[in-house]
Amino acid sequence: xxxxxxxxxxxxxxxxxxxxxxxxxxxxxxxxxxxxxxxxxxxxxxxxxxxxxxxxxxxxxxxxxxxxxxxxxxxxxxxxxxxxxxxxxxxxxxxxxxxxxxxxxxxxxxxxxxxxxxxxxxxxxxxxxxxxxxxxxxxxxxxxxxxxxxxxxxxxxxxxxxxxxxxxxxxxxxxxxxxxxxxxxxxxxxxxxxxxxxxxxxxxxxxxxxxxxxxxxxxxxxxxxxxxxxxxxxxxxxxxxxxxxxxxxxxxxxxxxxxxxxxxxxxxxxxxxxxxxxxxxxxxxxxxxxxxxxxxxxxxxxxxxxxxxxxxxxxxxxxxxxxxxxxxxxxxxxxxxxxxxxxxxxxxxxxxxxxxxxxxxxxxxxxxxxxxxxxxxxxxxxxxxxxxxxxxxxxxxxxxxxxxxxxxxxxxxxxxxxxxxxxxxxxxxxxxxxxxxxxxxxxxxxxxxxxxxxxxxxxxxxxxxxxxxxxxxxx
Numbered sequence: 271x272x273x274x275x276x277x278x279x280x281x282x283x284x285x286x287x288x289x290x291x292x293x294x295x296x297x298x299x300x301x302x303x304x305x306x307x308x309x310x311x312x313x314x315x316x317x318x319x320x321x322x323x324x325x326x327x328x329x330x331x332x333x334x335x336x337x338x339x340x341x342x343x344x345x346x347x348x349x350x351x352x353x354x355x356x357x358x359x360x361x362x363x364x365x366x367x368x369x370x371x372x373x374x375x376x377x378x379x380x381x382x383x384x385x386x387x388x389x390x391x392x393x394x395x396x397x398x399x400x401x402x403x404x405x406x407x408x409x410x411x412x413x414x415x416x417x418x419x420x421x422x423x424x425x426x427x428x429x430x431x432x433x434x435x436x437x438x439x440x441x442x443x444x445x446x447x448x449x450x451x452x453x454x455x456x457x458x459x460x461x462x463x464x465x466x467x468x469x470x471x472x473x474x475x476x477x478x479x480x481x482x483x484x485x486x487x488x489x490x491x492x493x494x495x496x497x498x499x500x501x502x503x504x505x506x507x508x509x510x511x512x513x514x515x516x517x518x519x520x521x522x523x524x525x526x527x528x529x530x531x532x533x534x535x536x537x538x539x540x541x542x543x544x545x546x547x548x549x550x551x552x553x554x555x556x557x558x559x560x561x562x563x564x565x566x567x568x569x570x571x572x573x574x575x576x577x578x579x580x581x582x583x584x585x586x587x588x589x590x591x592x593x594x595x596x597x598x599x600x601x602x603x604x605x606x607x608x609x610x611x612x613x614x615x616x617x618x619x620x621x622x623x624x625x626x627x628x629x630x631x632x633x634x635x636x637x638x639x640x641x642x643x644x645x646x647x648x649x650x651x652x653x654x655x656x657x658x659x660x661x662x663x664x665x666x667x668x669x670x671x672x673x674x675x676x677x678x679x680x681x682x683x684x685x686x687x688x689x690x691x692x693x694x695x696x697x698x699x700x701x702x703x704x705x706x707x708x709x710x711x712x713x714x715x716x717x718x719x720x721x722x723x724x725x726x727x728x729x730x731x732x733x734x735x736x737x738x739x740x741x742x743x744x745x
Contacts, residue, residue: 271669273688274599275299275575277334277542278592280316281307281583290319291327292589293582297596299684300332302577303456305447306341317454330684330691332458334485335451337444339462340437342428344395345377351422353400356415361393363410375411378428384412386435394429395422398516429516434492439469445476452480457682460485460508465492467499474503481678485542488530489513501533506540506685508577515545524567531571538624538656538663540685543568544577548594552585557594565595569602574662574687629660629737632726636740637664640724643742646717647671647690651703651727654734655679655686661726662687671710673703698731708745721745 278284278293279302301320303313317333324331345364353359362375363383384407393402393414400422402414439461440448451459461473464486473484483505486493489512493500501507509527518526527543534541547565548557557565568576576599581591624630640648647669650657658672670689674680675698683691694706704725711717725743728736 271690272297272596272599273603274569274573275685275687276592276595276599277302277544277575277577277685278582278588279304279577279579283584283586284582284588285312285316285319287319287323289588291323293592294323294327294329294331296589296592298331298592300334300458300575302334302336302460302579303451304336304579304583305443306336306338307583310447310450313450314454317456324681330681330693332681332684333454333456334458334460335447335454335456336460336487337447337462338441339444339487340439340441341463342378342380342383342430342437344422344424344426344428345379347376347422347424351376353416353418353420353422355417355419358405358413358415359402361412361414363412376422378412380428380435380437381410382436384408384410386433387412387430391433392431394431394516396420396426397512398429400426427513429513431517432491434465439464439472440476448473448476452477452482455678456482457678458483458485458506458685460487461504462487462510463490463513464488464500464504465490466496467503470500470503483540483682485540488526489517491517494518494526494530497530497533501537501539504539506542506574507534508542508544509573511543511545527568528571531568531573534574535572535663536623536625538660540574540659541572542575542577542685543571543573545579547576547578548581548591551581551587551591551594553587555587555590557591562594562598565598566602569599572665575685624660625663629657629728629735632737632740633657633660633664636724636726637661637666639740639742640666640668643722643724645723646721647711647723649673649704649707649723649725649743650737651700651707651725651731652737653679653728653731655683656735657726657728657737658683658689658691659686660737662689669716671707671716673707675703700727700731703727704743711745717745719745 277300278298320331360375361378364377391404400420401417405413485506486500486504487508487510489510509530515523531541548561550558582588649671652674661670672689673692673694675694680691680693683689725741727739
């Protein structure tokens with residue numbers, strides 16, 4: 271089985287039921303609803319389709335709702351604006367994104383732009399393709415000199431590298447999208463443009479005790495500086511390399527990626543690598559060699575999840591992109607020695623924090639016992655899914671069969687590295703849940719009767735986070 275998991279962004283190219291089912295067959299483990307582009311109507315259609323296909327195929331599919339966040343953009347232009355290197359241009363900060371501007375000025379959708387800039391600051395548009403340096407400010411207007419040629423279009427994003435803006439972490443649109451996502455019982459919420467731990471706390475207060483897991487998107491320089499504090503509060507992190515590669519010098523991104531993924535495993539947070547992984551496959555049936563190496567490197571860095579964006583949302587070959595991602599992941603994971611030394615694939619070598627708790631000790635001991643016994647898999651009986659993720663952070667050489675009676679946990683574990691989620695719809699109890707895991711293993715050819723396996727659980731069963739029990743069973 272493939273250990274790393276695959277998220278697909280769903281859009282016009284993949285929303286029809288036939289293509290969607292083919293994505294699942296190709297290896298999709300979760301769907302991403304991108305609220306930067308999806309209406310509530312489109313999102314509801316995608317979520318319902320995911321639930322329907324999951325029921326029909328008997329396989330878990332997680333749903334990740336990605337909030338747009340406080341993205342600063344160009345307003346509505348009357349037409350494309352040609353940009354000439356060395357020329358002076360005027361930008362006007364708007365309170366209303368659709369309001370008009372003074373003749374000749376380029377509208378920007380952040381009203382406090384001029385007050386937060388200084389001469390010499392950089393303005394980077396369209397993922398850094400068009401650059402300006404600030405010359406001066408006058409009221410709500412900013413004068414800047416072009417440093418590149420290009421064509422500026424409506425709604426293109428603006429990045430201000432190194433600037434700590436006072437923009438709120440959640441916009442009014444985000445709050446409306448969040449309320450909708452919670453009504454739809456999504457499994458994960460991705461928070462865009464996180465800068466500090468307080469941004470995650472603000473979202474946590476809004477979701478209350480809903481049970482949804484929070485993914486903090488690391489795409490700002492401030493987030494990189496505050497990474498440890500963010501990881502302490504988030505359930506996972508996404509290396510969002512698009513905006514991150516604009517906020518930072520591009521040569522810094524691979525180093526940051528490795529650090530984020532290493533620390534995410536040490537804190538038992540889900541690590542997701544995203545953006546431009548197989549981008550050429552939006553228009554090609556085959557990835558470039560560099561893209562294959564990029565995916566492989568992320569897997570070797572220890573990523574739990576790899577994500578496809580435009581490749582599956584608007585690309586011409588969405589199914590082929592998932593198939594390519596699956597092929598690369600399986601080849602890397604099947605490489606001799608890949609799972610022999612966990613430190614080679616990001617598993618924490620310094621056991622700290624949660625790894626020194628009782629659940630952490632149980633997870634470490636269970637993994638070691640499984641390897642010594644040559645057991646074909648690990649079994650964990652879980653309510654919240656945390657123990658399964660804790661076991662996954664140990665990077666065992668065998669699958670983790672996670673039995674849960676919680677339908678949302680069942681879906682959420684679709685994104686846990688090396689975990690096979692198994693839904694148990696009978697009364698909760700050790701014997702019944704173990705029998706469910708045993709029957710699943712026999713049905714899927716994972717083991718034969720008489721083999722040993724290691725089981726972890728928490729007693730009493732109905733208290734999440736109390737993993738305190740390990741036992742060796744004979745199948």
